Amino acid sequence: MSAVAATGTAAPASQRRLLAYRDDGPLARALGRFLGSSVPVPAAVLTVLAAAAVPVVLARGGDRVSDAALGGAVAWLVLVGGVASGRTHAGRFVWLVAPLLRLLEYGSLLSFAVLAAPRAVPMCFALVAVLAFHHYDTVYRLRHQGVAPPAWLSVAGGGWDGRLVLGYVLLVTGSLVTGYLVTAIVLAILYVAESTASWLRFTRVPRPAGFDHEEDEDE
């Protein structure tokens, strides 16, 4: 307890940054809030455990995975990955968390299409491209504007958790082709419009030297 008090309670900017990279929806946030403190496992470990579910299910079932098995995998992903959102984002391997969330989100959406409706794969490409725009936009806006996208956007966009559940529902109802396409279009309008609006609002004021983020990225 005393160690916590000594190091201060305000999360450093970098930790808030890592939380913004996660792109949690309301579901994951709720899980993190209610269960995060009672599961004493680091966020990185939880996320690796969560991400392990999809390959395990796919390997055991091959092409003929049952909807129920997939549903179980999605529930596991959302539950364990969501709980991780309530853990402190510090530690040696915490940098694995956000990229793994992207891998399991994009990877799951793609495997739904491959398994259930190969015709939906081009729509899946479009959907993943829109999500990638949003995730890059989050990083680049934090870098250049100094602020993350607003909280309502993660509610409106559903977060990775909401989109996984939606993808599974589309899979079960057999509407992946139209479902992915409509989701891609709606999210594209939402994300691009919000980002444009934020830039119109943003008035350039000098800010203290942040870190040189160009060094972060090997392009």
Next chain:
Amino acid sequence: MTSGSSESASGTAAASSRDSRESAAGESGPGSARTREAETQTATAVVLATAPAAEGGPAAALPWAGATVVRRLLGQLADLGVHRVHVVTRPGWEAELAPALEGLDPAARVHVCAVVADDLRAVTDAAREGSGPLLVLHGEIVTHREALAGLLAGPRLVTGVLARSGGFPPFLAPRTRSARGRIVSASSAYHSTAPSNTSLLGVVKVGARDRPTLIETGERLAALTEGTLPPGWEEELERKAARWRLGLASGGVGADAADEADDPVNADGREPPDATDEDERAATGLAADEDESGPERYEAGEARIAVSSPEADAEVERRLAVLREDAVALLVVGLVRAGTPVANSFLRALFWARPLSRDAARDTAERIEDYDEDRALLDSAVKGNDGFFTTFFVSPYSKYIARWAARRGLTPNQVTTVSMAIGVAAAVAFATGSRPGLIAGAVLLQAAFTADCVDGQLARYTRTFSKFGAWLDSIFDRSKEYVVFAGLAIGASRGFGEDVWVLATAALTLQTLRHMFDFSFGATQHEAIETTPRMAVEEPGDRPARRPGMPPALATSPGRDGATGSPAAPSPLLDTEPGPPAEPAVPLPRRVVRAISRRATRLSRTLERRPATRWLKKILVFPIGERFAVISLTAALATPRVTFVVVLALGGVATLYALTGRTIRALSR
């Protein structure tokens, strides 16, 4: 491609390029030029004419083109819109400086100060008046106008310094250590920085919002430099003197001239290549001096072998006098240790010198004469840490396109947009699925990439930076790549009857994943810097474990690091209390892992130093230039499926490589 017409006219370029720079700046991103103008107009400069010349009198009054060195500097400042000027000098030197200050409007305020403490107070007094940024600089600095302009107009510089990268600083320039573009440790006469990867070139700009910190730390430093110095300060100064004695004894007094004439230009114009390693060392507390090169290595005790001679002693005294008076260095130490983010504005290929004798001033004048400022500016516009393909196959000609664009008044954002349009055209060509279409797409993609390099170089060349422009550039870079993937996937089904959408989605996912690893890992690195304990200005050393006077047994707890024998990580514990020597030992497996990973980190750093292996490492990362080249080649010569398979395979190798390196680094912590 379009560059041929204009590149030969470099001799007459300076004037015309400045014109176009202004016109380009006029219509840059949202309001950037106007803000900058306003900022510069209200800037105040404190010019320190306190360093003595070898011949006596202020070095700032050394002769220069019929006037003095400081006259030249004041002219440059006025040209940059800095009109409020304070000049700080020593008693009896006012007359020598008077001619340089004639005709300034408004007149410069002269502060006559006897000691460095008063210099610091003159700076804090100036910081209390007015608003806007405050520039504090040595009066005898000879540099290009554009170097000062870069510091004044820098995009992410509120508070920053003119800096040079590399472990070997110019003559009497204080060493600094930078990580992620920020100074994490600065040195002065009494403060040490080890290891160092950057140096301070005698100019600091303090943003309006950091003025209170400057005042506070300036007052504190003024009090400390008066009377009895804090413990360890004299020892630190003596360590520096001992180093010089040793250098002068081995190189002879003549070495001084060579030292002073030390190539003032940052030859490779590169930003610190091992900044991340330094960063990581700062974060992990790896042994600070294990591979430190250069004179900082010598311990005071070793100076015994130095043979003293009257000339050498006089030279050391002269240097000490200059160093002790270096208020700029002290202020930067104070700002950094107060936690103010201090950024670097790198000199790159531009000229910088600080002559402290008549000979040095003459020599400096000759060398700056030979200098083609526009050429240097153009070379500086090339990003320092680009990949192999970009550095050797695109930048050599794209910078001439950037200059051409500057002369025609194009803005970086216009070029960015053109680049995106060409990228979309490439995707459309790929989507035809025909061989001519694929070849055209390949060529267009390369054109788009060239334009992408041009926009950044144009922004740096014309100093037209905007946050929106940077965002647009990044977003369009990604969009270009992914729109090309879509074009290739469409082309595959139309021209080859192949369905490669799964591969295309996988390629998109892998590339996004790789970037997210970079972003995330970067954020944790920042956290390591943010949470590193800061030292008080009273401390001569820059990290707790290295505090002189502390018994080694306490400074390094043997239980923690017995495996490598290197000093222990600077733990927050040590900051408050050394702690008992018998700290609970780290379990053996953990120590073995740490020892192995540290060795691997060291190996990686060694490879970084050799150009061949450094470039190999850069290629292995599979950066954007290499990716676009591979996409163009495979699409033009083979099929879209081959493109995706190759991009996925190389991207996979790069991912494994990066993951391995980062895991090792995380384990060595």
